[in-house]
Amino acid sequence: MSAMSIRSIREGDRISVIEGIQQGGRAMNWQWIDTAKYDQLIKWQHSQIIGELFMGLPDSWYEKPTWACAMGHLSYRYLKSEKLGDVCLSCRKSIVLVPPDTTEEKLREILGIEEAK
Numbered sequence: 636m637s638a639m640s641i642r643s644i645r646e647g648d649r650i651s652v653i654e655g656i657q658q659g660g661r662a663m664n665w666q667w668i669d670t671a672k673y674d675q676l677i678k679w680q681h682s683q684i685i686g687e688l689f690m691g692l693p694d695s696w697y698e699k700p701t702w703a704c705a706m707g708h709l710s711y712r713y714l715k716s717e718k719l720g721d722v723c724l725s726c727r728k729s730i731v732l733v734p735p736d737t738t739e740e741k742l743r744e745i746l747g748i749e750e751a752k
Contacts, residue, residue, distance in 0.1 A: 672705035672746055676731055679745050683734050692732055699735040704728040707743040 686693045702713045704723035713730050714722050723730050733742070743750065 673729065675746060676703060676705050680731050680733055693734075696732055696734060701733050701735050701737055702730040703733045703737065703742050704730050705746065707739065707746055707748040709733075709737060709739045709742055 684693055686695060688694070689697060699711070701709060701711060702721075702723070703709050704726060706723065706726045706728055708723050708725040710724055710730075712724060714724055714727070716722055719727060719729075721730050722728060740750075
């Protein structure tokens with residue numbers, strides 16, 4: 636039998652959340668969610684909103700849907716999961732719809748993520 640366990644750790648003004656499934660007394664599938672980066676992504680997304688809205692976002696964004704996660708990944712597809720919700724194909728983190736002209740370089744700059752060399 637499985638049970639969902641959620642813990643959060645406060646680190647200054649940032650809260651990190653750990654989610655996982657416990658099975659037989661041991662934790663499996665633990666996932667760190669950096670809420671500071673995710674909040675930053677949501678604030679940027681809201682600052683880009685202009686024009687006619689559909690479900691709170693511009694109509695034009697749905698013509699060529701572009702999805703982004705707080706890890707700086709950009710994709711035209713995502714994974715729909717009953718357990719995790721809509722997640723990034725690369726890292727399985729939560730995603731948001733962003734303007735279609737967004738590039739990965741621009742997204743990483745907004746999130747303050749340096750390119751791996």
